[in-house]
Amino acid sequence: MTSIDATAARPGRPRAAMRRGVLDRFTDSTAIWPVLVAATALYLIAFVGYPVLYTIIMSLQEVSVGNLRSLSRPWVGFDNYTRLFADPLFPLVLRNTVLFVGLNVVLQCAGGLAVALFFQQRFPGASFLRGLVLAGWILPPLVIGAVWKWLLASDNGVLNYALASLGHIAKPVYWLSDPATSLLAVTMANVWFGLPFNMILLAAGLAGIPRELYEAAAIDGAGPVRRFLSVTLPLLRPTLYALVALSTIYTMRAFDLIWTMTHGGPVDSSNIFPVWSYKLSFEVFDFSGGAAISTLMLAVVFVVAVAYLRSVRAEQSL
Amino acid sequence: MQGSSRRQALAGLMGAVAVAALSAGSAAAGEKITMWHIFGNATEPALANLAKWDKLNPDNPLDHKFIPFGQLSQQLIKGIATGDVPDLITIDNPVVASFASQGALEDLTEMVKASKVIKKDGYFPGSWNTTIWNGKQFAVPGEANTLALYYNADMFRAKGLDPDRPPRTWAELKAASEKLTDPAKNVYGIGFSAIQSEEGTFQWLPFLQQSGGNLRDLTSADSVAALALWADWVKSGQASKDVLVKRQFEMTSAFLGGGSAMVVSGPWELQRMDKDAKFEWRVAVLPVREGKNIEASALGGYVWGVPKGAKNPKLAFKVIEFMSEPEQMKQAWSGGRLPPVASIAIDNPSNPKAYEVFKRQMEFAKARGPHPAWPQISAAVQTAIQSALTGQATPAAALEKAQAVVKPLLDKNPIDGL
């Protein structure tokens, strides 16, 4: 790539300067910023704003198949929420969701970073292999769920077969059908699914770190660990913050994998909020209950988004 | 809602008048009949029937859309919420009452009464029952399926059991299952699906009925015995723990792969058996409990319904009638389903013995419900099954919890015959 100084040295072509008219004056003013943001904001308000509002409203009403069509439905205040909080399932699903999201975010980001760092090294085939790892992200969720269900089957699953052949286990592990491990099993599959996504974004972030910084650190006598802690990590922080926030959101709405693998069972041991919300809305036709869970998820993500913003801003003011 | 549907009706009427004026005669010529159905890749007989209608009725062809089975309720709900419904839809039979009780389906009672093709007497009672709510008819059975016991005759012989005498009672079934279980060879005695979804309920209800128990009385000794039967199989290692997460299809796959000697499954698997089984397999009617002698099986299959707000209910009903003619219904067997009409016999059926077994099971197949809160009832039953099979609760304790949910629902809306 040509160096930026070369591009920057050519700007003052006389004609460009003469044509500097209304448009340029507008783009050079601060008035441009709200306009730039508006396109995206209006788009999202137009297409997501209404559905979100619709969901929140529904969570405050009594909704059935019969009054689904009209919007003037009986208001019940926070009844749907108190009903959910009182449901014996609530603490269990909450615990599952926290565990599932927490484990996924940590493992996906840490694992993604480890893999990205590994392939950052220069060895033959590094870039090609890194490209291949992403193939996992391309499979449709339905297929991923089905394949993992096969791999994790107790009786003729590949994982148990491999572990048994290596002599690690004497009896099959009931990955999906034991309530003690089912959440772990779906987490495993979901980490597998999400890791490449984190990896490639971190790889791009790593590429943005100037090599000179490493070289300078090396000259100062910093070892690999020190270089990682004092150069890589601080410079990668913006990407990491964004990834943590995004994987939290993406994991929170993970649905297809669990649906295909366990349907939330056994005995709700792998049931998380989006699965519960879907079951309430479309299996039991408790639309208000499903909407209330969705609204709770919105509230949680609101907190995550604000936290993300605060860390980003704190970073920038350093 | 009423306003707009009246407007739609008016518009439809005006359109019909205009068309009638032009074509002078046939009321709705040129109008397409919209249909949402679940006929995917493996249900070709049904698709052939749709094509046949189009060929015979070029004036009113079907504008049909395939909807994956798992999406069916969601799409119908979307249709109801937005007023954008098709003229005709296939519905999974246990949710008919939920939709009907909320006024989401057209009342077809009068049309069925006047019909020359659809006659209540011919239908299997279980199938017919799924379409009735509050004494009115909201759907017409489209196809039926039920459960029976598949078994591996080779394994029977190897363990000294007579494949010509399949288990007829629970005691015989338990004994056979114990004998057939062979951990050294990775073989379980029996397979069934206890997954936390409607399929789990579907598979367990026949055992509940055989036990002499019922949904009204889940805490009775008989009901508890039905759940203990399943729980013991898992506990003793005669059934895989994977029954808790595997669908019926997957349990049958295990049977086909030699992983279990028997499996509870339906006629939809017959084609796969023919193609994939590397052993001699047979089908037997589900056993009865000694001392009770109650024959029972489950009732599955879709029904035809006309959503409220459909533009062409009359035309839609014509399609239903067409699909209910013996000629079309007979196609069901080649797709591994049964015609819901008892009097329609398949001539020279493939797998004649299995056909006899499943047809016999149909006589005893009971509807799930019909009940407007069937999904809740079913969810409570699923939780009970799963708690008992994981050992988190005894069958009695698990059913007691379910009873607390189910009983009030049944008190509010009783199910006939319970």
Next chain:
Amino acid sequence: MDQLLSTPKRWMLTALGLAIAGCYLFPVYWMYASSLKPSFELNASPPTLVPHAPTFAAYAWIFTRENMARYMGNSLVIASAVTALSLVLATGAAYALSRVRSFWMDAVLVGIMLSQVLPPALLATPMFVIFRQIDLINTQTAVVLATTTKTLPFAVVMLRTTFAQIPVELEEAARVDGCTRLSAFLRITLPVARIGYIVVGTLVFLLAYGEFVYPVSLVNKNELQPATVGLYGFVGADYSDWGNAMAFASVVVTPVILVFVLLQRRIVSGLTAGAIK
């Protein structure tokens, strides 16, 4: 630090890399292997790692029974349109959000993140109402617009990070030299952000390529459906035709994997050239 690695050590890393990728890709391999197994072998116990008698029957089946060209054409059109729309829309917002700090900008960012919380399954119904209002039901435009709601927030957040990593000084230097903000952005910032665009664009494309709920709820015509909807046709009420489904998925996924691996080289050439020097 590359010089520190000796040649044997590099090859050891290659071996390790192969092992990592190999383990990682096992589920993908399993999809391909399953698509070549006759259906009785799918559930063999113990499992067969390599198909004993590979058969292309499943491929023959899907190519004769399914309109693969149509499915994949639809998927391609939808995913490409979503990618283009998302990147164009996201650019302005991401750039502004990376350069300006104010309460309102913060509020917008929070709002953007909130917009992607709910899974499409729960948003599809109200969204249908909107698209009916603007008379776009049964068009791929509706699917593109709806899917973009899912990918746009992602693109904004990631591109914002990309822009934030580009020193403002570069633009300022250009503007001192007489560039307008627009030309500074187009000639300085955008080229530097190139890698970010390729990565984000690729991921957006893949997200859109795999979307299932929006097409199935917004389009009533089988001819307009993408491959994901076709895939669900193999999973029925009481059967699932996994052998054919795996072949179907393999056909849908393979070209993307190939393009992706090829594209990876381009990304890498950008990476190794050193984006900011």
